[in-house]
Amino acid sequence: MLTKPPHSFDDATRVAAGDSRWTGHTSDDYWAFVGPFGGVTAATMLRAIIEHPQRSGNPLSLTVNFCAPIAQGPFDLDVRLIKANRSTQHWSVELTQGGTDVATFATAVFAVRRPSWSHQPAQLPAAPPFEQLRPYPKSSLRMSWVRQYDFRFVEGEPQLGGAPHAAPASAFSKLWIGDTKPRKIDVLSLMSMSDAFFGRIFHVRNEFVPFGTVSLTTYFHADAEDLAEEDISHVLATADAKTFHKSYGDQTGELWSPNGRLLATTTQIAYFKA
């Protein structure tokens, strides 16, 4: 009997229910500078809520605070339902390793989304189709997580490796993002992709500097039913930054369905040393 091997993303975000705590394990496939890729950590924490027996509805927002590096290996997830109303739930998830010291802390809102008046003031950014663009070459990047994604830049492709820019370049990027091994877009991949932009400071300065996301917030504008209807395996993404000051900079981003629906918006604040 042949069974289909699971996608590495599903492996990386796997969680198991324990007696009072859930557990997970870092993935070597999604490794960044000094720890796991934050997007996969965020998706893993979201998945623990989604698979929780008390969960109702779809994710509406997730905020993840990255408190300390996560070491390679297993971790515990303390999943707590803070408050449940008729149609919304508020959750928190604490990720710890080998004790009580919190490495990552997340809060989430879930909602049963009811039909309503719909209006999307934002417009799908113009871009050539995914298939017409060449994948971003990743051979020069040592981080394993980058190889899990198929990035196809429309604007703001990083030219890392040359001399740092004399004057700051644009912080804006527009690109398609899909899994390198194609996988249907669900809320977990949206969560992860919302952290899959290169640090804006790398684009602006054209060099790698010490960098780490401190807090990440993603809003979901599509529920499971909407995503099933979209039936897509890549998103059109934009990312930008407004300011870099006293060792911290921001990032904003959008994730679009090629069909024109805004699926998620995201913002983060990140540390840098420059």
Place this chain on the structure above:
Amino acid sequence: MLTKPPHSFDDATRVAAGDSRWTGHTSDDYWAFVGPFGGVTAATMLRAIIEHPQRSGNPLSLTVNFCAPIAQGPFDLDVRLIKANRSTQHWSVELTQGGTDVATFATAVFAVRRPSWSHQPAQLPAAPPFEQLRPYPKSSLRMSWVRQYDFRFVEGEPQLGGAPHAAPASAFSKLWIGDTKPRKIDVLSLMSMSDAFFGRIFHVRNEFVPFGTVSLTTYFHADAEDLAEEDISHVLATADAKTFHKSYGDQTGELWSPNGRLLATTTQIAYFKA
């Protein structure tokens, strides 16, 4: 001996340290539809951290999840230092009333911000000076919190009271915001003002509909020293929305010093019935 009466904002956000819990009290001066104005609740939770003896550094981000209405009266604040590093601290604050049911839940990152390379890609939006614009008339609005602020619209002034728009209008607004009784801008007033936009849906539809912020995230791009240098009592603010779908819509916003510095960026997701 004459003592200067405290500003109503400082009254509204007052907290007291208890044995293990902090306490606060809702303010009739900052009341909204069915509970306190969320911006003041957020500022009160932030103030509890700022006044905590273990606090170090300045607020970098605050995320507030509004779980249930807060009733008029006292509340308890359970302030917890989740994790402290050399230069950052991660905090959570739970607001409860008369028991264990959480009404509001906040997470914050504080940081000792060190000098660095600075770059602000975002540009101060063009606007006539605060003094040259007339205050937004508030006589028709029953919510007390609105009277505590001096709004001076540059663009997107709501024309509430007429017929609902046949086609959706713009969700964008640009306005000056100051305290009606002028008060120097500090991190607490920035926190509150980051929630002081009218619901974007009111602008788009030109009518009030049931509305409530579910989750609010604000990033601070200036520390106490920067704000002292600015020495201002109003900010130039912009707000916009990208989508309204299945009973939830987003909002993004910026708060600017009239001197051209981006002080804070904010985003929220809100429930609506329409």
